[in-house]
Amino acid sequence: MKHNLDKLSAIFNRYPQNRESLIAVLQDIQKEYHYLPEEALQATAKTLDVPLSKVFSVATFYNAFSHYPRGEKIIRICVGTTCHIRGAHLVQEQLENRLNIKAGSTTKDLKYTLETVNCVGACSQAPVVIVNNKYYGHVKVSDAKKLLRSK
Amino acid sequence: MHLDNPQQLIDWHDKIIAKQKKIKKKILVCCGPGCLANGAQDIIDKFKTVLKEKKISGFTVEALKETGCHGFCEQGPLVVMEPKGLYYTKVKVKDVEDIIEQSIKNDKIIDRLLYNDPQTDKKIERYQDIKFYSHQKKVVLNNLGNINQCNIEDYIANDGYQALSKVITSMSPQKVIDTITKSGLRGRGGAGFPTGRKWATCRKVESDTHYVICNGDEGDPGAFMDRALMEGDPFSVLEGMTIAAFAVGAKQGYIYVREEYPLAVVNLQKAIEIANEKGLLGDNILGTDFSFNIKISRGAGAFVCGESSALMKSVAGEVGEPRAKYVRSVVKGLYDRPTVLNNVETFANVPIIIRKGASWYQKIGTPKNSGTKAFSLVGKVRNTGLIEVAMGTTLREIIYDIGGGIIDDRPFKAVQTGGPSGGCLPASKLDLPVDFDSLNEAGSMMGSGGMIVMDDLTCMVDVAKYFLGFLVNESCGKCVPCREGLYQLHALTVKVSEGKAEEADLEKMEKLSEMVIIGSLCGLGKSGPNPLLSTIKYFRDEYMAHIRDKRCPAGVCRALITYKITDACTGCMACIAPCPTNAITGKKNEMHVIDQELCTKCGACFAVCRYDAILVS
Ligand SMILES: Cc1cc2nc3c(=O)[nH]c(=O)nc-3n(C[C@H](O)[C@H](O)[C@H](O)COP(=O)(O)O)c2cc1C
Ligand code: FES
Numbered sequence: 001m002k003h004n005l006d007k008l009s010a011i012f013n014r015y016p017q018n019r020e021s022l023i024a025v026l027q028d029i030q031k032e033y034h035y036l037p038e039e040a041l042q043a044t045a046k047t048l049d050v051p052l053s054k055v056f057s058v059a060t061f062y063n064a065f066s067h068y069p070r071g072e073k074i075i076r077i078c079v080g081t082t083c084h085i086r087g088a089h090l091v092q093e094q095l096e097n098r099l100n101i102k103a104g105s106t107t108k109d110l111k112y113t114l115e116t117v118n119c120v121g122a123c124s125q126a127p128v129v130i131v132n133n134k135y136y137g138h139v140k141v142s143d144a145k146k147l148l149r150s151k
Numbered sequence: 152m153h154l155d156n157p158q159q160l161i162d163w164h165d166k167i168i169a170k171q172k173k174i175k176k177k178i179l180v181c182c183g184p185g186c187l188a189n190g191a192q193d194i195i196d197k198f199k200t201v202l203k204e205k206k207i208s209g210f211t212v213e214a215l216k217e218t219g220c221h222g223f224c225e226q227g228p229l230v231v232m233e234p235k236g237l238y239y240t241k242v243k244v245k246d247v248e249d250i251i252e253q254s255i256k257n258d259k260i261i262d263r264l265l266y267n268d269p270q271t272d273k274k275i276e277r278y279q280d281i282k283f284y285s286h287q288k289k290v291v292l293n294n295l296g297n298i299n300q301c302n303i304e305d306y307i308a309n310d311g312y313q314a315l316s317k318v319i320t321s322m323s324p325q326k327v328i329d330t331i332t333k334s335g336l337r338g339r340g341g342a343g344f345p346t347g348r349k350w351a352t353c354r355k356v357e358s359d360t361h362y363v364i365c366n367g368d369e370g371d372p373g374a375f376m377d378r379a380l381m382e383g384d385p386f387s388v389l390e391g392m393t394i395a396a397f398a399v400g401a402k403q404g405y406i407y408v409r410e411e412y413p414l415a416v417v418n419l420q421k422a423i424e425i426a427n428e429k430g431l432l433g434d435n436i437l438g439t440d441f442s443f444n445i446k447i448s449r450g451a452g453a454f455v456c457g458e459s460s461a462l463m464k465s466v467a468g469e470v471g472e473p474r475a476k477y478v479r480s481v482v483k484g485l486y487d488r489p490t491v492l493n494n495v496e497t498f499a500n501v502p503i504i505i506r507k508g509a510s511w512y513q514k515i516g517t518p519k520n521s522g523t524k525a526f527s528l529v530g531k532v533r534n535t536g537l538i539e540v541a542m543g544t545t546l547r548e549i550i551y552d553i554g555g556g557i558i559d560d561r562p563f564k565a566v567q568t569g570g571p572s573g574g575c576l577p578a579s580k581l582d583l584p585v586d587f588d589s590l591n592e593a594g595s596m597m598g599s600g601g602m603i604v605m606d607d608l609t610c611m612v613d614v615a616k617y618f619l620g621f622l623v624n625e626s627c628g629k630c631v632p633c634r635e636g637l638y639q640l641h642a643l644t645v646k647v648s649e650g651k652a653e654e655a656d657l658e659k660m661e662k663l664s665e666m667v668i669i670g671s672l673c674g675l676g677k678s679g680p681n682p683l684l685s686t687i688k689y690f691r692d693e694y695m696a697h698i699r700d701k702r703c704p705a706g707v708c709r710a711l712i713t714y715k716i717t718d719a720c721t722g723c724m725a726c727i728a729p730c731p732t733n734a735i736t737g738k739k740n741e742m743h744v745i746d747q748e749l750c751t752k753c754g755a756c757f758a759v760c761r762y763d764a765i766l767v768s
Contacts, residue, residue: 019468020466020467021468027410027451058470061627062450062453062471064410064450081372081530081567081601081614082373084617085609090755090758093753094731097731098731119374119375121184121374121411122185123374123527123601124185124224124227124529126530135188137188
């Protein structure tokens with residue numbers, strides 16, 4: 001996939017160009033493109049003067065980074081302890097069945113990405129599902145359809 | 152305005168107080184994690200538009216405060232009106248005009264928004280009279296729920312920055328350390344290491360640079376105290392860190408915030424900019440030659456990065472793998488320099504201790520565990536929320552007096568503290584005083600303060616399996632005992648949950664746990680078996696039921712349960728469509744049946760049934 005890499009220089013300029021900025025830069029790239037395009041990793045290595053192998057090792061170590069394009073709608077199911085004992089795994093299964101993908105992947109048409117996350121700090125509303133940054137609390141198994149349709 | 156000397160801070164404080172005295176009525180809208188998830192932002196916006204349209208004499212937008220977490224998340228979104236403490240719960244956008252019209256303009260109380268005490272079935276007007284609040288002791292969370300989140304004037308009006316000013320003008324670094332040591336403050340990040348001692352060690356190490364780092368990774372799932380503090384009272388964290396920097400001689404600080412907390416990053420960043428502008432952070436603080444800068448470092452979703460040496464690697468932009476600790480990080484930490492790492496809540500306690508004195512602080516709590524502790528009280532408890540109690544308060548007081556008991560009056564089964572490093576304590580431990588030492592002794596841990604209450608519908612084998620699965624995912628993989636040991640322990644719990652285990656497997660798990668504890672490199676592995684060991688210790692019968700009787704008493708472990716429809720079924724057909732495998736058949740007004748061959752036990756029917764007609768056994 002080819003990307004418009006013009007936005008990269010703006011991201012690089014936000015930080016001092018050294019090793020310490022690596023994670024922050026990768027986060028901003030991910031925010032911009034919703035994943036880490038390979039070309040962007042190469043540009044990062046060059047700009048921050050960090051070996052490409054190191055950039056890859058950091059990019060693959062942390063859960064927050066995705067190496068594949070993600071969907072338009074990113075659905076994150078909290079599977080923290082509180083959400084778990086309040087039935088998050090059942091909600092997860094419903095969403096997986098409906099989208100026919102496992103958590104951690106994206107539908108072929110790039111419409112939906114399903115992910116899990118370990119506690120977002122809204123445990124009092126457990127179980128919690130986040131659709132493109134909007135929180136839904138006290139989610140029930142029967143809400144799956146509604147979540148997929150939500151904006 | 153840039154403050155060039157401590158006197159200017161005092162003058163500014165007096166000016167703010169004079170200005171705020173003129174504000175007679177205040178509306179406080181809780182913007183804590185729970186209320187935000189429940190739509191608090193829309194309520195704020197609505198208040199702003201309505202206040203702009205309607206001019207109300209003696210009331211301006213300035214009196215509208217977007218506060219941090221007020222605590223009682225279960226009842227959110229919350230709106231509080233001062234000075235009386237009038238307390239509205241479950242507020243919706245459509246209630247806003249009413250609140251302004253009735254309660255602000257005409258001092259009338261809106262009955263339908265009041266909290267109803269389930270025990271007495273009476274409405275309560277003021278939050279101070281609600282049991283959830285009256286049994287707490289708020290010290291470090293005091294500003295939350297009272298002040299505007301990123302408003303330095305509010306912070307200063309509540310005695311903010313007085314401690315820093317006192318430290319700079321009248322205390323030596325050693326005196327600061329002595330005060331913290333005398334207060335008995337122990338690290339709130341989990342292990343309870345004496346903070347004063349940590350600072351003293353760091354100060355003594357000769358180096359060109361010292362660092363101060365705030366651990367805002369809050370990795371324990373089910374905990375959100377640090378999130379609430381960073382978002383709702385960011386200046387207290389900054390002030391605490393600045394005092395620590397003065398004490399150990401650091402010029403640079405970092406706050407490591409987990410990536411799941413974007414709002415915490417925004418609020419801290421705002422607070423840092425404001426504090427810099429005012430001369431309360433940055434070069435020549437309050438006109439003295441003391442300088443200290445703070446940078447935010449965002450985590451990227453790795454639990455192990457809460458561990459001190461991994462966190463410091465991550466701050467440096469590297470892979471967050473822990474290292475062996477024969478040389479401690481206070482001696483050789485970030486970039487191999489002496490580094491003080493403390494938890495968010497630890498730092499937030501510091502200004503209060505300096506301001507009110509070590510002896511004042513020491514009197515709260517118990518002799519070896521002074522002060523208070525914030526907890527997120529969640530799970531199957533009636534009143535979920537953010538609470539703060541004096542150390543030594545019993546679990547029973549927390550769960551029953553503050554928490555209001557278990558949802559639907561079901562039996563209490565266990566309380567989980569300490570996250571993946573902690574354990575589950577049974578009903579027989581309800582009278583345990585909550586402090587670092589008692590919890591450790593009982594086989595659990597304080598952790599950073601998640602307290603997850605479980606009822607009889609929670610399976611302890613499932614909980615142990617859950618935590619081990621979590622740790623298998625989060626283990627960095629550097630050392631074998633943790634990487635492979637936890638993996639095998641998890642596999643064994645899966646075996647138990649599927650009814651395939653033998654009695655000998657229990658012993659195997661205990662033995663293997665011991666090896667993981669001894670052999671692992673860092674705290675993740677060393678404490679990883681705790682959830683398993685504590686559940687085996689206190690809930691052996693439940694393990695035996697899975698192993699011997701092939702039964703899951705809580706009705707959770709899928710391989711061992713069946714869903715059946717009882718004659719309470721009215722034939723309403725509500726469960727038919729949600730079933731993903733079309734396992735349920737039945738006609739309108741006739742009892743339905745589940746085809747056990749097709750049933751995948753996903754629980755969808757159970758969740759939608761309004762007549763309790765579906766039985767799990
Ligand atoms: C696997 C692991 C995860 C940890 N996660 C956190 C965390 O999320 N927040 C925290 O404050 N401390 C965490 N700690 C404890 C820190 O290593 C460290 O002890 C603490 O931040 C020190 O601060 P304190 O003395 O103020 O508690 C963790 C430790 C381990 C071993
Ligand atoms: S466990 Fe899901 S929000 Fe905390």
